[in-house]
Amino acid sequence: MKKLFFEVGHTKGKDPGAMAFGTTEHVEVTRLVARCCEELASLGVQAECIPVHLLLHEKIAWINRKAVPEDVLVSVHMNSGKSSARGLEVYYYGGSSESLHAGARLQKALSLETMLSNRGLKPDTQTRHGRLGIIRDTKPWAFLLEFGFLTSQEDLEYVRTKGGGDLARALFAWLSSW
Ligand SMILES: [Zn+2]
Numbered sequence: 001m002k003k004l005f006f007e008v009g010h011t012k013g014k015d016p017g018a019m020a021f022g023t024t025e026h027v028e029v030t031r032l033v034a035r036c037c038e039e040l041a042s043l044g045v046q047a048e049c050i051p052v053h054l055l056l057h058e059k060i061a062w063i064n065r066k067a068v069p070e071d072v073l074v075s076v077h078m079n080s081g082k083s084s085a086r087g088l089e090v091y092y093y094g095g096s097s098e099s100l101h102a103g104a105r106l107q108k109a110l111s112l113e114t115m116l117s118n119r120g121l122k123p124d125t126q127t128r129h130g131r132l133g134i135i136r137d138t139k140p141w142a143f144l145l146e147f148g149f150l151t152s153q154e155d156l157e158y159v160r161t162k163g164g165g166d167l168a169r170a171l172f173a174w175l176s177s178w
Contacts, residue, residue: 001045001046001175001176001178002070002071002072002175002178003046003047003048003067003070003071003072004040004045004046004047004048004071004072004073004074004171004175005047005048005049005050005063005066005067005071005072005073005074005140006033006036006037006047006048006049006050006073006074006075006076007049007050007059007063007073007074007075007076007134008026008029008030008033008049008050008052008076009025009026009029009075009076009077009078009144010024010025010026010029010077011026011052011053011054011055011056012026012052012053014055015055017029017077017078017150018078018079018080018150018151019080019150020080020150020151020156021150021153021156023150023156024150025077025078025080025150026052028078028150028156028159028160029076029077029078029147030052031160031164032076032147032159032160032163032164032167033049033076033164034049034164035163035164035165035168036164036165036167036168036171037049037168038164039164039165039168039169040168040171040172043168043169043172045168045171045172045175048066050062050063056133056134057133059134060133060134060137060138063138063139063140064137064138064139067138067139067140068139068140069139069140069141070140071139071140071141072140072141072142072143072175072178073134073138073140073141073142073143074142074143074144074145074171075132075134075135075142075143075144075145076144076145076147076167077144077145077146077147078146078147078148078149078150078155078156078159079146079148079149079150079151080149080150080151081149081151082151083151083152083153084152085149085151085152086116086117086148086149086152086154086155087116087117087118087119087148087149087155088110088114088116088117088118088119088145088146088147088148089119089120089121089122089145089146090103090106090107090110090120090121090122090143090144090145091103091121091122091123091124091126091127091132091135091143091144091145091146092121092122092123092124092135092143093123093124093135093136093141093142094123094124094125094126094131095123095125098141099135099141099143100121100123102141102143102178103121103143104121105174105177106143106170106174107120107121109170109171109173109174109177110145110167110170112170112173113166113167113169113170113173114163114166114167114170115158115162115166116147116148116155116158119146124136124144132144147159147163147167148163
């Protein structure tokens with residue numbers, strides 16, 4: 001099975017990401033990924049998280065030192081929006097059919113294993129930056145998840161309780177089918 005790396009979106013202090021309900025995206029995703037890694041270990045999946053204190057360009061340098069092209073990188077974020085907005089999105093390397101197909105399988109596994117509604121599979125070229133460095137400038141195949149909305153009380157509650165275990169089971173199913 002492929003080795004899995006995680007990137008926790010944003011950085012403590014300088015760039016906390018979305019903010020709502022007295023918490024930040026970076027704090028919630030750090031906890032989510034930690035729970036997910038525990039569950040993956042019990043499923044026998046080798047997973048490692050990029051040190052969370054690094055800035056984005058340092059994270060990219062770190063992964064390019066540690067990973068080989070056969071590995072997989074999943075960057076985990078939480079979205080923000082209107083209080084009624086909910087669900088998950090998957091971003092892939094726009095223009096690559098191999099990334100599109102792997103992203104579609106990832107999204108299917110997430111739909112089956114998690115309780116988050118599905119907002120679609122999107123190319124990184126469709127983001128406001130026009131490209132995502134964590135997807136485009138890193139050696140392994142990389143995908144970015146918006147794992148629910150921090151601004152939705154229901155999504156946040158789910159992410160804090162069952163989210164980590166469900167995400168682990170989805171990733172396990174995805175990697176098993178590679
Ligand atoms: Zn984010």
